[in-house]
Amino acid sequence: MYARAQTWWIILKICLEERLVYRGDFALGTLMRFLPIVTQIFLWTAVFASAGSVSIAGYSLEDIIAYYLLTMLTRAFSSMPGLASGIARQVRDGEIKKFLIQPIDLMSYLLLSRIAHKLVYYLVAAGPFALVYYICRSYFPGWPAPEVFAAFLLSLVLAFMLGFFLEASMGMIAFWFLEVTSLLFVYMLFTFFFSGHMFPLDMLPDFWKGVVDFLPFKFLAYFPAAVFLGKIEGDALVQGLMIQAGWVLFFIVSCRYLMRAGFNRYSGFGG
Amino acid sequence: MNHPSYLGVFLTFARNSLIRDMTFRANFLIEAVSSVSWMIMNLGFYTLVYRFTPSIADWDKYEFFVFISTTMFVNSLVQAFFMPNAQELSELVRTGGLDYALLKPIDTQFLVSLQRVNWASLGNFFVALLLLGYAVPKIEGFELSVWHFVLYPVYVLLGVFILYSVMITLAATSIWLGRNQSLYDFWFYITNFSRYPMEIYEGTWGTPLRQLFTFVIPILVVINVPARLLARQLGSEQVFLAGFAVLATILSLLGSRWVFRKALLSYRSASS
Secondary structure (H helix, E strand, C coil), X not given: CHHHHHHHHHHHHHHHHHHHCCHHHHHHHHHHCCHHHHHHHHHHHHHHHHHCCCCECCECHHHHHHHHHHHHHHHHHHCXXXXXXXXXXXXXXXXXXXXXXXXXXXXXXXXXXXXXXXXXXXXXXXXXHHHHHHHCHHHCCCCCCHHHHHHHHHHHHHHHHHHHHHHHHHHHHHHCCCCCHHHHHHHHHHHHHHCCCCCCHHHCCHHHHHHHHHCCHXXXXXXXXXXXXXXXXXXXXXXXXXXXXXXXXXXXXXXXHHXXXXXXXXCCCCC | CCCCCHHHHHHHHHHHHHHHHHHCHHHHHHHHHHHHHHHHHXXXXXXXXXXXXXXXXXXXXXXXXXXXXXXXXXXXXXXXXXXXHHHHHHHHHHHCCHXXXXXXXXXXXXXXXXXXXXXXXXXXXXXXXXXXXXXXXXXXXXXXXXXXXXXXXXXXXXXXXXXXXXXXXXXXHHHHHCCCCXXXXXXXXXXXXXXXXXXXCCHHHHHHHHHHHHHHCCHHHHHHHHHHHHHCCCCHHHHHHHHHHHHXXXXXXXXXXXXHHHHHHCCCCCCC
8 A cells, every 4th residue: 555655656746847847838828828718808798788788697797707717717627638639649559558567557647647737737827817816806706605615616626537537538439449539629629618618508598408417518617617606506506516426436437447448459559 | 033833833732632631531521520510619609699688799690690600711711721831830940841841942931831721621611601691681781782792702811811921920930939839829819809899899908909909910800891891881980991901911911921031031940
């Protein structure tokens, strides 16, 4: 047990150092990522001015801007750039062999390196995020109650896990189809629309709202943001967190299963 | 000195790219479908917004659909003809492959700008045609005239040229920087401003922003001018903008050519 913990610690340390190499580029990139928010603010200001109403689908103008800002944060937890495509590449060029030989579990390794990646990201991105949130503070309704905030933090952690295991499962598909780039692109489009990254999901008509409720994607962006803004309260909040945890479990199991099945199929290409 | 036939060379490029694309037909199809589905999601988003409001900054639903189709025309043309090449340029600089382009007896900017055509991106062009055909007749009080047929395509092309100038200028900076990884991101964030009607940029921050992106970096002109010509009545403001767009295109093209040649002078090959 101790030896294993030590291995993990070393993996984590190496990944941390690897990520810190390009920190300058990183911070600038993070700040630039907020630029689309500027156009969103103008667009929604124009929409509210033309609509002549103070609320759209239960959201005020301030709520919507705050919602977009919060989804940036939730996506910082749930998005996993390069995870699925990385697995697919390793399957294709045969690099994945090393996990079959070495006594390191593929999933644990990926999870640790991802945690390291995210830790560095938060460290570097904290500055830009704090700056932008401070500038836009007037859009926020203020700090939520402590128990709501705790639920928000919990849903963020769950969003990270859901994002990781969902995307890892997608990557495992590469064991069956070697070229999955386009499949991943479609998946990305899907998550962008149905996770609520593009707009608050409450705006959808009833039928589509029903569809979205059956999918895991809304927990990647919409759910934590809506919790913070107090759009989901009481029983619905508890229920939501439980469903989110359920999806996490489902994808932990599915990605384990896919990995086993994949290793059995795997025929070791490349050198 | 014998000048090469630029049209002939371009047609060969286009043909070779088509042959390459057709070698991986399934991939071609998926690429076309995915870029179309991205636009359909965009359309879905605005359909959703128009459930809650009759108009956005005086653009009603069908007028805005004309705006979106204009965006699709311009973007699909830029993505088909220039995007893959601009991305390739920074790679050419990094690997030293630009040497070969410089040696060829043809204009270097022409060669590196048009070498590859990404045919799959033209999928959106046809979707835009359909959308335009659907939206235009539904605009209230709209009368189609010969001028629309003449001016609209011309201004779409002018928009493409402006975006090309911005893109090649950005790509040329990779000659100075050696590598320009965030080029594509930067491109995305800049053009992000151009995809909305210019009227939404109002107020203390909005007006200077609108002026910056109209008169300094004229990316707001790109889609707004052709879309207005088709969706709106011709007024004095339109005439002014239409005139300005011509001037802006010429200046952008000249400016980007100047930057490109300046950048080439600093090129110091790489590897061997």
